[in-house]
Each structure stands twice: as C-alpha cells, then as structure tokens.
Amino acid sequence: MGLMEKFHAFLDLLEHGSGRHWGVHPDDRKRPAADAPLRGLPLPGRLYVPLQQHIGAAARPIVLVGQKVLKGQLLAEAQGATSAAIHAPTSGTIAAIGEITAPHASGLPFAAITLAADGAERWIDSATAADDPFSLPPAEVAKRVAAAGVVGLGGATFPSALKLGLGLRAKIHTLILNGGECEPYLSCDDRLMRDYALEIVDGIRIMLHATGAQKALIGIEDNKPEAIATMTAAARAFAEIEVRPVPARYPMGSEKHLFSELTGQEVPADGRTTDLGALVHNVGTAWAVHEALRNGRPLVERIVTVNGGAIAFPGNIRVPVGALVGDVLAFAGLKESPARLVMGGPMMGSLLPHARVPVVKGTSGILALTAAEATMADPGPCIRCGSCARACPVGLLPLEMSARIAAGELNGAVAFGLKDCLACGCCAFVCPSRIPLVQYFNHAKGELAAQGRAQLRNEAARRLAAARAERIEREAKEKAEAAARRKAERAAQKAAEKVAAEAAAAAGAASEVES
Amino acid sequence: MNPEPLTLVPTGPLASPHAHGGGRVTWVMAKVMLALAPATLYGFWLYGWPAVHLWTITVACALLGEAFSLRLMQRRAMPVLLDGSAALTGWLLALSLPPWAPWWLGAAGGLFATVIAKQIFGGLGQNLFNPAMVARVALLISFPVPMTQWVGPLPLGSLGAPDFVQGLQITLGGIPDLDAVASASLLGYAKTELSRGVDLVAALGGAQAPALSFVGNRAGSLGETSALLIAAGGLALIFLRVISWHIPMAMLLGIALPALVAHAIDPARHMAASAHLLSGAALLGAFFIATDYVTSPNTRLGQMVFGAGCGLLTWVIRTWGGYPEGVAFAVLLMNALTPAIDHVVRPRIYGRDRRGRPQEPPEAKP
C-alpha cells in the first residue's frame, strides 16, 4: 500500500468511521401482508400479454389473431441477443395484437397480445421436462432457461439465460441469491422462500450446475426470520448452499451492495460482479429456473405483493402475466380510492397512470397508497443539509447534481457522478425540503441519452448528405463524360462518313473516267 | 369499489420514491430552537426584562425583513416564514447581542440579517455567509460602543432588577445609570488588561474560575453565559441527529489545542484552554452557528476541516486580533472557504477511488 493509498484510507476512516454508512432504514410495512397465506387470482376473461417484459428488444409475435393457443405455448420469440420469449399465460384464443398502456409513469402504450381465456387452463405438452437436469450440459440448461422466457424477477428483468452464459464465460466461483427484498411493503420473495424453499434450492443447484460455480450464498435481510428458517432447513442437505442473513437496510437488494455485504469486496465502477467471480440472481429466478427445467414450464405467472393502506385484504397473490392491475385490485379489494398507484416498491416502483395496465414478469408488487402513506409535499429550496449525500449508497452528492441539472448544466451533473446513480431514491426519501431528486436525475439521464441519439442521427444525416453530394457530382461527371464520348463518337462517325463519301465520290469519278 | 375506471391525477412528482422519511425543514428549525430554549430562558432570568424585549424585537424584525423581501418579489410570505429559518436567524443574533442593548440595535440587526445577508443572496439555502453572524459583525463594526456595553447579571426578582416597564424603558430609552450595572466580559477584560501591560496571572487571579462560567453567572450576551445549557442543547441536537458531532468537536479542538500549547508556554499572555472554551461564544458558535447547514460543508471530512478552521481562527483572533471575541469573524471567514472545501473534499464513490477513477478489479478470490 503506497503512502497515497494509506492517506486515502485514513480519509475514508475519517469520513465514514468504521464501514460505509449508506442507505436508509425506511419503515418496512411488510406485515401483515407477508404473513397472509398465498392466494391465487381467479383467471380474468382477457389477458394482455406485453411483448416487452424485459430489458432489450421486444419479442416478435408468432401467432395470428383468432388462433387458439394452449397455456405455455410460445406467443412471441426472442429477437436479438438481449430479449426473451413470451408464452401464453393461459389457454384461449388470440383476440388481438395491439397496444396497451405500459406500467410506466409516462402512460405511453406498448405492444401487447390480447388473449381471451377459455377457462380450461390446458397446458401445452411439455417435451423438455427433465428428470435429471444435472445430466444436461450447462449450455443446454441455459438454452432451456432461455426457451422458458425466464428473466430476472428482482425487477431489472435481464434475460436470465444470458446471465448464466455470462457466468460460464467469466469463470465465476460464487452464485449469490438475492433474497434481500429491501423495498418496503414488498413480500413476494419472502412468501416464495417460505412456501417454495425446496423448489428454490433445487433451482439454485441447477444454476450452480449451469454456471460451474462452487458455492451459493443466499442473502436474506434479517427482517424475514421465517424465510431464513425455511431456506436454511431446505439448504441443510447441500453443503455448497449457505443462507446468510444480512442486516435490513435499503437498498440491500441492490446487486452490488448485496455482493459487497456478503464478500466485503467492492465492484469497480463500470464493472460487474462477474468480474470478481460472482453472479447475482434473484431467488424468484431460481424458482423459475426450477419450473423451467424440472417441469418444462415457461414463466407465465408470478407472485405479486398487493399492499398499501387503500387495500382491503393485503397479501401475496399468484398472478398470470398479462392480468390487469385492475383485476388484481378488484380481487384484493379497495377500502378507499388510492392517492398513488404504484407497480413495484415505494422506493423505485413506477407510478401507474390508471389500473388498466398489465402485470408483467418483473412486477413484484402493486401498491395502492393513501395520501398519508405517500406523504407528498411541495418541494422547498435546498438547505444544503447534506442528508442526501449521507444517505446515498453510492457516495454521490445529490444536492450538487440536482442544482446543476436545475440550472441546465447536465455535464456538470455527470462530473459529479450522475452515471453512477442507481436511482434508488434514498436521497429523495430523506430530503427535508422534499426535492424530487430522482426525477431530476431521471430527467438528466434521459436528456443525455436523447442528446446522444440526436448526435448519432446528426452524424448519419451528415454522412447521407455527403454521399448525396458525391453522387450528384459523380452523376454530373458521368453525364459530362457520356456527352463528350457521344460527341467524339459523332465526330468520328461524321469523319468516317466523310471519308466514305469522298471515297465514293472518288470511285464515281474514276468510274466516270473509265466509262 | 370497482377499480376499472380508476384514473389517478397524482400530486407530487412522477418519479419514485413514493414514500418519505417524514423529515421537514420546519421540524429541523424547530428542534434547533428547542435546543436553544433552555439557555435562552436562563439568559432571560439572568438579565431580566430588557433581554426579553431585545430578543422579541430582534426576532420580530428578522421575520419582518424576510416577509418584506418576499413581498417585494411578489411571493407569498407566510409559507416561507413558517419554515422557521428567519426566526432562528433572529434568535441566534439576539443571543449574540449585549442583553441590555438598545432596541434599534436588535431591529437593525434583524432586518440586516434577513434582507441583506439572506434574501439578497437568493433566500434560504443560497446565502454564502451565516446571516446572524453577518448581522452581528455589521453591527459590531458600525456601532462598536453599544455592541460592547456589557452589564453584570441582575437576575429577575433580585434587588434592583428592572420590572417589565422599566425593562421596556431600558430597551427603548437606554440604560439610565450605566456605571452602576456596567461590567466586562471575561475576554474583553483580559484583552484590556493585556493591552495595559498587566499580565493575565495577575489580572484574572481566581476571580473568573471556570466553574462560574460553566453555570453562567457572569457578564456576556445571552448565548455566552451558561456554557452548561448551551452544551446540553448542542448535545441534544447531536443526539436527535439534527447535527453531527464533527463540526462542534473539530471547532472546540481547534480552539483548545492551540490554547493549551500557548498557555503551557506562556501563561502570562495566554489564557487557559478551559477559559477559552467556556467564555465568549465558543460553545454557541461550535454547536449552533458553525453547524448551520447552508454555510458549512456537506461531507464529514469537509466539516472537520471547516470546524477546525473556525476554532483555530477564533483562537488567533482572540489572541492577536483587535477584538476580544473572534467567533463571528472566524465563522464568516470559514463560510467563505466552504465552497472551496466542498469542491476539494468529496465523498468517495462506490467502485471508484478518491480521484473518481474506477477501481482496479482485485484478483478474484476463490
């Protein structure tokens, strides 16, 4: 360790004391919803299955309107490297391929297949159910996971098969299972771990096989003692799988932070956990992998937490992908009209414009929050108290970044580390002036991306304009050359004719002379 | 209830989070005021009605200045006044004035603090300098005589203490029999004696023992008297997590360490560290003035640099400066340095080193 590093380590010690103090401790409000038994949503008459339920390109539909499909049948295939297949969540008839409002604050529509359920819930014959997935080569496991349309169920919805393949290439040694579920209100992973611990552990073993990792660590926040107990019991038979309780703190469920908590290492900026030999998956993903490999069943339903002060019967519900939020709310019951309808957790979830929005693979929760819970207040001026800087799990200065974005200096915000921002919401959660900091950062990130796109477009247009100028020039030149050639040809022809005429005349004269 | 036609027009931002920890600027200011209350009430008791009147006038004028500025900008004044920052500014200023000072001193100071030192900079959060200290320094430079006219303690109910009406007369019309009540603060006395060539051992003797200043029965401004109550209020703020310990600790150390060394070398010219800490506005400054969010750095490290600077400058000004007390000047000087400290000292970003470069990936451990 050089002198400079020692000095910097000393500065870190002064700044943070022992250990980094990051994140916040919001009131978790997971109970009583977490303790309510799992329920199933009665099958709605129509399901609206979006084509984009994952990061990457939208899937390409391969069914026709009017076609009859079975539950689990492929509706749309993955298009491109980061994409995922979409399957029918129930049996029925394709009623339409159109658009529906996306679960997103913009309220913009996206493409979806409308499926009219026949109520029979008839599964497609599964040819890929494997009695012994461990006999399959790892690449085949990843292929089947991809075919089942499994994506990360923690919310990022990154195609899981791609991640498994990445792990195989990057020579990872540790699989980390994210059971942190640090978002308040949510308990879908908690419920899954309590009710399906054996299935999750089986999924983990399959994932260990698929990635070649030697051990698996299951990180569970210590506010879920029941889940820790059931998972520990389920994993007892397997020495390579270890349950590790972690302190409840938001955002413990962030991939990099859970990794740091479990290994004591920090993921380099611009890097991934795989660079350090670890691959992080959500516990729900392990369950989906189990379903895909053991039963040959694609990801067509998931557990969704329905919670919030406006819900009459909060709890966890098994919901088919494509069911409307309105259907789920009707089943759980509304006590009062919610002030905010949120998909996901309260810290990072999306505000929903209305309830005619489909549940997707990444939907962890549906929250109907009362005005008292959402505690929205008008923003005031920043008093530079620095609470946001101390809450930031990444070590950014949200107050400086937002001030620059407010002044339109996006590059100034980037210099303060905007690109390292997770949008976790800790800063806005603690801000006494109620400044919508995350919206500032979202705005700046979107604006920068738009600027980048505009620049690319600009460059493309410039190239096209140059190509056109060159083409026009070339055409003009070719025309001129052609004209010159024709002229020369004509001249040559004329000359030849002249010569011929002269020859003819001479011949005529000669014949005259002869005759 | 049928949720199908549910269409929401949400109040508040579109973006997450959809929950809040519950903190509010008003609560922060209220907690600071609450922490100041015991020392203030003790000061009221010690100096009687004139102090109460002066405090009322100063706070009222600070609020008036804020409201007036907002009116000029055609903004509604009431919501801004309710955040409590203007009242707190006036309060802190009142605590730093001589308790029997004339009314116009408090009025001018209160107006100056909010109009010139705060609103002209752009209001709450935009001022570079601590408004209360700007006002105090402006008053000290403009009106040095009334700003240094200290009176000895004359507790409420004691013989010769002014009643409500007499107090009003003193605040509005001046002190009738000045010589009878005039006294000097410890720091002022020490400076005067030193400038006369009397050494401190002889001048101070045992008369100003630290125990006395700890309770606060001595001449000074409202906020300078009871070190015990000020420190208790400050510790309560640290306990309530309104402020952190970094600035107060660094500032007190910044005063104490040089004082300790200097006193050990030459006790005849330098007061003891305990006298430095317990007299003047050292504690008030460390806990309540230097910790002002707006004008202090945001990182813990920066706060320690800032606090140490405040402390050191305070000691330097007290020792070699022209004024007996230096807290206000020291805090203002360090306020000017705050943007520079914030620029240099930044928290380390996750996955990066202190210079902001990505960390080298360590060798993967099996």
Add this chain to the structure above:
Amino acid sequence: MLAAILSLTVLGLTLGFGLGLAAKKFAVATDARLAEIEALMPGTNCGQCGYPGCPGAAAALAEGKAPATLCPPGGRALAQALAAKLGLNLDLSGVADEGPKIAAVAEEICIGCCRCLKECPTDAIVGAAKQIHSVMREACTGCAACVDRCPTGAITMDPVPATLQHWVWPKPAQGAPAWA
C-alpha cells in the same frame, strides 16, 4: 506620493503587457470556432436558413450576422447550443418548438413524380417514376425541403411519435416553488 504614482504606473504597465501577451498567445483562431459551430449544425445543407448550406450558416453565425435561432430543423435545442457556444443572449420566443418532425407521404395522393426525391438532402425519400414514394424515417432530418415541391400536397410534416424507449422524464417545475 511619487512612489505611489510610480508603483501604480509600473503595475498598470506590467499587467497591461501581460494581458496583451495573453490575448496574443491564447487567441482562439476563428477557424477553430467555425469548425465547432459547423459541427453543431445538422449538416444537411437544406437551405431553410437562407444561407448557402450549413457551412454558410456557420460562417454567418461566427461573424455575428445571423441569430442563433436561424436553423428550423435544429429547433430549440440547437438554438440553445449555438447561443451557449457564441455567448449570445437567446430569445426563444420566435422559435416554434413542437418537437422533432419528419416528413410523411400520403400514399393515396402521391402520383410518383419523383420531384421530392431530388430535393431531399439526405436521400431519405425512396421511389421511382409512377411509383408511390415513401420516407425512410431513420434518414429524414425534418428539414421540410420536400414539402413545397410536391405538386399534389401529399407530403406533410408529422411530429415524431413519443415512444416508451425515447420518453424523457420531465424536469421538475423550476423557479419559485409551487407553494410560492
């Protein structure tokens, strides 16, 4: 007195010399600035500004003859970028900013005359004689040069539809807070 006058004079001369030197040494060549301005322009030479192509417009801007708001395809964003580059005060009131637009051919009116094809600076319109033309969305810069050339009025400028992928979060309300 004399010392004061002298020292001030010397100081003034030294500083003046220094400034003069700096102005020479660090002078920004106009060419460099011209290139920077040109890099900001759309580069399609559509001619809507009235100058001969984007280089002409950039030259006029650099000489201060044209306002920063001269480029209709660039819209508000370009005007702001130019004003920032040139250090100008910007009056955006004259700039209509309805967001980006691209051309679209109404297929039922198009007669396949090929006139618009020749006008397009990026060759974004495809078609042949007596065939219905269409606009390649990716290549169209929205310069609107083709609109007036169409004898049947089949070309319209349509706003680019907002999509989920390209949606940008609105900036939180600025200036005086909502409660003020």
